[in-house]
Amino acid sequence: MPASQDPLTNSQIAELLAMAGEDAKPPLNRAYRRASRKALLWEEEASHLNQEGRSLTELPGVGPYLEKIIRGWIEVSPIVASPPSIRKKFFTLTQVRSILGHRPLWSRGLKGDLQMHSVWSDGSSSIQEMAEAGRARGYEYIAITDHSKGLKIAGGIDEQQLAKQADEIAMVNESLRSAGHTFRVLRSIEVNLSPRGEVDMDLASLATLDIVLGCFHSALRKKEDQTERYAAALQNPAIHILGHPRGRIYNFRNGLSADWAKVFGIAAELDKAVEIDSYPDRQDLSLDLLRLAQKAGCRISIGTDAHGASQLRFIEFGLAAALKAKIDPGRILNFMGNNELLHWVTQLKKSKRS
Ligand SMILES: [Zn+2]
Known part of the structure; x- marks a missing residue:
């Protein structure tokens, strides 16, 4: 050798x-x-x-x-x-730390984490525990994005459970408020999208949420161009963020192909966000696609996809990818404060696009 x-x-x-x-x-x-x-x-x-x-x-x-x-x-x-492509374009933690080490101020722009799971679906921590972990990281907010009912294998929740979860989040927020903390838990969901870009939850139920993340979990091994499904998902008024867009997983699945410049162009036009899923096995979007997203000028959301409080640390992968891709910090949802973020969602809901 x-x-x-x-x-x-x-x-x-x-x-x-x-x-x-x-x-x-x-x-x-x-x-x-x-x-x-x-x-x-x-x-x-x-x-x-x-x-x-x-x-x-x-x-x-x-x-x-x-x-x-x-x-x-x-x-x-x-x-x-x-x-080979199934393992290409993944950063290691040591690379991530080296990228972030060159720009220590960058990570300070981060105000929250916009994808994580709790015991309500397939996570291992309670909402309270996720909130404590988020606050300990100095965040202003976290979004709880448990799976929706269509994804049975991940313990997806239905409309009734989502409403019950709202009560629990309200209680957590109330105790934060009475303790004088400004940190808040946002109500969200990782809503399951059909390959036609349709959601599996009642629209009235989704309308009660602070922010909605939509993700594909089926027909992820298709070889043909999937631009159409991305266009449909982004045009779906219920969706604000398109999560782990490619659906790739390290050494397991390549994920989908599309005319990405076109997909990001549609996102930019609709003022919607595409995600950097920071889970180490996913890193989806990857650097090459993030550079296209930056060119198109669409909004970027960073989420850890944490399935337990300790996994909030995965955020470094997303931060490093965004920095390396030279994403304009003004286009990153998580660099907005709580009010500014919710204002963006309100604007989307008001427009015909949402
Ligand atoms: Zn997912």
């Missing part, structure tokens, strides 16, 4: 692990795949740990067996081929 002069990066190790996973038999293949995914979230470069004589088992997903393998790679430092 030809060797490289530079120390192996986590990004390259992730690729080597994924490739090894393709050749290995069960259950080892799963351990490789898992470690490849986890490598996106390693806090330090494995090469650096190795250099310091520390154990690589400090890294999530790495046990004694994989440690030996990875150490071998680090010592040989092979030249690693560019990943």
Whole structure:
């Protein structure tokens, strides 16, 4: 194997692990795949740990067996081929931190997180716990976006449950208010979109929400151009933000193709937002598409897609992608204060577009 002069990066190790996973038999293949995914979230470069004589088992997903393998790679430092599209254009946490480290003021513009799940659907934390975690991060708001009823596999909620959730959010907000905190929990939902861009919830129920995120969860492996479904979703008056637009997942699914310049042009014209889903396995939109979105001038929403309070930290992935793509901070929803954000939604609701 030809060797490289530079120390192996986590990004390259992730690729080597994924490739090894393709050749290995069960259950080892799963351990490789898992470690490849986890490598996106390693806090330090494995090469650096190795250099310091520390154990690589400090890294999530790495046990004694994989440690030996990875150490071998680090010592040989092979030249690693560019990943196939299913693993391309994903940042590792170390890259993300380096991008954000060059512009420390950038992250301070962030006022909140606009996608997360609670125990009401497939999350592991209560709304109260998500609120505390959001407040601890210095946010002004978080939006609770549990799945809607069409997505049964993720515990999607129906109109009645959404109304009950409203009571719980009101109680959390009331206790924040009485404690003198300005932080608020926004009522939202990750409404399931059919491939025709239709929602699976009663419109009157969605109209009670502060903000609505719409996402595709079906027919995500279609090879043909899907511009039409994006146009339909954006034109759907119930939707304000189009979430994880491509539907890609690291080393699992490539996601959909479309005439993205056209999709973002439609979003810009309708004054709607497209999302950067910051979940490390998703990173959707990716950098290349974000650059097109920036050119089109459409609004961008950043959400962690957190399924537990500790995952709010994933926001760094979205912030770094937005910074790298040179997204105008004035176009980022989460850089708006609570009132300004809600004002934008009100304007959309008033217009014929919503
Ligand atoms: Zn989703």
